[in-house]
Amino acid sequence: MGKVVLVTGVARQLGGRFVRRIQRDPDVDRVIGVDAEPPEHHLGGAEFLRADIRQPAIAKVLAETGVDTVVHMDINGTPLGHRGSRGSVKEVNVIGTMQLLGACQKAPKLKRLVVKSSANVYGSAPRDPAVFDETTAPKSLPSGGFAKDAVEVEGYVRGFARRRPDVAVCVLRFANILGPCADSPLAEYFSLPVLPTVFGYDPRLQFVHEDDAIEALRMAASTPRRGTLNSGTFNIAGDGAVLLSQCSRRLGRPTLPLFLPTVTWAGSVLRALGITDFSPEQIRMLTHGRVVQTTQMRETLGFHPKYTTAETFAEFTRSRVPGLLPPEALARTVDRLAALLPAHGGPTQ
Incomplete structure (x- = not known):
């Protein structure tokens, strides 16, 4: 008998793609997709069970199916298809997650749990380290969202994990997941015709391609190979980083630098209009x-992303509607302005 894998959050594109991918693993015998809403995409040969993980009934699902591996992907920043609220x-x-973990605790056959978390746990603050590793504590814990x-x-x-050391x-x-099917607040932000930015700041950003995200999840859910360990906490990101200004140029979208209070106000307006979840x-x-270190991802988990951060953003750019300005012309204009500023005593970065 092969493994029995249960995947949550399969109504979203990323969850559906993962389900279709994990079925091809030779050691997987059965895949069960769970979500409160039926998926609009196909799940291959996987079974779909309509179940809300917020309800205690999820324990019955685990008990009746004999699941030995759970991949929890139903942790997201936006409602499915913009239906529902932040609450x-x-x-x-x-x-x-609490209900699912309670069900997992009672599942005697469970051997492996994989959780799709986010580098958002590190927060973003002015005195943050240049690079976060898995042991770095945030300067200030996220206050919401x-x-x-x-x-x-x-x-x-x-x-x-403390209660079930056998699992x-x-x-x-x-890091921020991007790709042709990306469904996230950041993808919505990059789809705006003009990108609001904070005056005086040009942050470093890091991305992971959705294909790499799926492969990392698959590797974490699989039986460990010699020399690898698929348990613990791991940062997952493509190599390198890009500046927000570089992103805007490559998208062909002009930026609108605003003072921080104005950006905060603009974000609340965009959220109220339902255009994008431009959260604090x-x-x-x-x-x-925010930039994270990925040494443990490579050396301990044994995962090597196919795409760098820059290549991930290039793939994402090709899947978007072209911006207002040709990227090449926008880049030349910005570079010329940047070259002129020092000569006139302007600010430099």
């Missing part, structure tokens, strides 16, 4: 940036 998303992220959800989720997962627990802290935590990231 409903938090309930799924936090209450749903998806980042706070991720911190709470990881706390519950650590509690579960291999792997937490993957993903995203504003902090677009002010101070």
Whole structure:
């Protein structure tokens, strides 16, 4: 008998793609996709069970299916298809995770738990280190939004790991996931015709391609190979970093530098209009940036991303509607202005 894998959050594109991918693993015998909403995409040969992980009934699902591996992907920053509210998303992220972990604790056949977390747990602050590793504590804990959800989720997962030391627990802290099917607040931000930015700041950003995200999850859910260990907490990101100004040039979208209070106000307006979830935590990231170290990802987990951060953004750019300005012309104009500023005593970066 091969492994029985249960995957949460399969109604989203990333969850659906992972389900289709994990079925091809030779040691996987059965895949069960779970979500409160039926997926609009196909799941290959996987079974779909309509179940809300916020409800105690999820324990019955694990008990009846004999699951030995759980991949928890139903932790997100936005509602599915923009249906629902921030409150409903938090309930799924936090209450749903609590219920799922309670069910996992009672599942005697469970051997492996993989959790899709986020590098948002590190927050974004002016005195942050240049690079976060897995042991770095944030200067200030996220005060709200998806980042706070991720911190709470990881706390519950650590509690579960202490109660079930027989289960291999792997937490993957993903950098911003981008790609042709990306569905995230940052992808929505980059789709705006003009990008609001914080005056005087040009943050470093880091991305992971959705294909690499799926492969990292698959590796974490698989039987460990010699020399690898798929348990623990790992940062997952493509090599390198890019500046926000470079992103705007490559997209062909002009920026609109605003003072921080104005950006905060603009974010609240965009959220109220339903255009994008321009949350305070995203504003902090677009002010101070965030870069994570991936040494443990390579040396301990044994995962090597196919795409760098720059290549990930290039793939994402090709999947978007072209911006208002040709990227090449925008880049030349910005470079010329930057070259002129020192000659006239202007500010330099």
